[in-house]
Amino acid sequence: MGDLPRLVATDLDGTLVRQDRSLSARTAGVLAQIAARGTVVVLVTGRPVRWLSQVYGQLHEPVPAVCANGAVVYDPEADQILRADPLAPELLAEVTRRLRAEVPGAVFAVEVEDGRELRHDAEWPVLWEAGDPSIRALATPEEVASVPAVKLLVRAGRRDPDVFVQVVAAALGGLAEATHSSHSGLIEISAAGVTKAAGLAWFCEQHGIEPADVVAFGDMPNDVPMLTWAGRAVAVANAHPAVREIADDVTLSNDEDGVAAYLEKLFDLP
Known part of the structure; x- marks a missing residue:
C-alpha cells in the first residue's frame, strides 16, 4: 500500500475498544480527523447491531458497521440494514x-x-x-x-x-x-462463506474500493479473514497469535490506543 488507504476497517472489542469497554477521546478524535479528510471508516465486529449504540455514543459521528462477523451490514444514520446473510x-x-x-x-x-x-x-x-x-x-x-x-x-x-x-x-x-x-x-x-472479509468486501464493492486500498485492524481469530483480505493488516499488541502471525504490522495494545497511534503516524496527524 503505497498511498494512503481509502478505507479504514477496525474490529471493536480488544482492538479499538479498551478492556473497560470505553473508547478513548484520542481514538474518537483520530477517527473523526481521517473521516473529515475523506477516508471511509467502517467498524467490523462480531457484535450484534443492538450493541453498537455503546460505541456510537463515544464517537463524534456514527460510521457504517459490518456486524455479526460479516452477516449484517448496517447504516447507523438511517438505522437501516443494508445487507443480511442469515442462517436459514x-x-x-x-x-x-x-x-x-x-x-x-x-x-x-x-x-x-x-x-x-x-x-x-x-x-x-x-x-x-x-x-x-x-x-x-x-x-x-x-x-x-x-x-x-x-x-x-x-x-x-x-x-x-x-x-x-x-x-x-x-x-x-x-x-x-x-x-x-x-x-x-x-x-x-x-x-457458510459469511466472514468479516465477506461483509467488508460487499461494502467496499458498493463504494468502488479495492482490497489494496484498505487498512484493517484486529486482535482475534474471527478477524483473520478480514486481515488476510485487506491490503494492509495490523494487529494490536494484545492480539491472538494467529492474528500476529498474518499481520503486516503490529501496533500498541487496545488499552494503549494502538489503532489511534498507528493512524496518527500513517496519516501524519498532529
Whole structure:
C-alpha cells in the first residue's frame, strides 16, 4: 500500500475498544480527523447491531458497521440494514442437531431480527444483559431453529476456545463457518462463506474500493479473514497469535490506543 488507504476497517472489542469497554477521546478524535479528510471508516465486529449504540455514543459521528462477523451490514444514520446473510432455519436445525450429538452439555443462543434480539436456551448464561427486553429464553430447545439467525452461539462450559472451535468445525463439516473472539469458549457460527472479509468486501464493492486500498485492524481469530483480505493488516499488541502471525504490522495494545497511534503516524496527524 503505497498511498494512503481509502478505507479504514477496525474490529471493536480488544482492538479499538479498551478492556473497560470505553473508547478513548484520542481514538474518537483520530477517527473523526481521517473521516473529515475523506477516508471511509467502517467498524467490523462480531457484535450484534443492538450493541453498537455503546460505541456510537463515544464517537463524534456514527460510521457504517459490518456486524455479526460479516452477516449484517448496517447504516447507523438511517438505522437501516443494508445487507443480511442469515442462517436459514433448516440449516440451524441441522447444525444444532450435529452439535448436540457431538458436544455434551452444548447450549445455544441465536441472534435474530438482524441482531436486534437474542434468543437462548434456558441454560444459557445471561450475564450483564440480564433484564434486557431484547433477550429472551426459548420455550423449547427446538425453538432455536424456528426463525433465521444472523449468528448462532454455542457454549459447553468453559473450554479452551482454540481447541473447542476445532471440535465444532469438525462437527459442522463445512456446513457453516465457526470462529471465536473470546477467551471463555464461546464459539460463533455463521452461514457458510459469511466472514468479516465477506461483509467488508460487499461494502467496499458498493463504494468502488479495492482490497489494496484498505487498512484493517484486529486482535482475534474471527478477524483473520478480514486481515488476510485487506491490503494492509495490523494487529494490536494484545492480539491472538494467529492474528500476529498474518499481520503486516503490529501496533500498541487496545488499552494503549494502538489503532489511534498507528493512524496518527500513517496519516501524519498532529
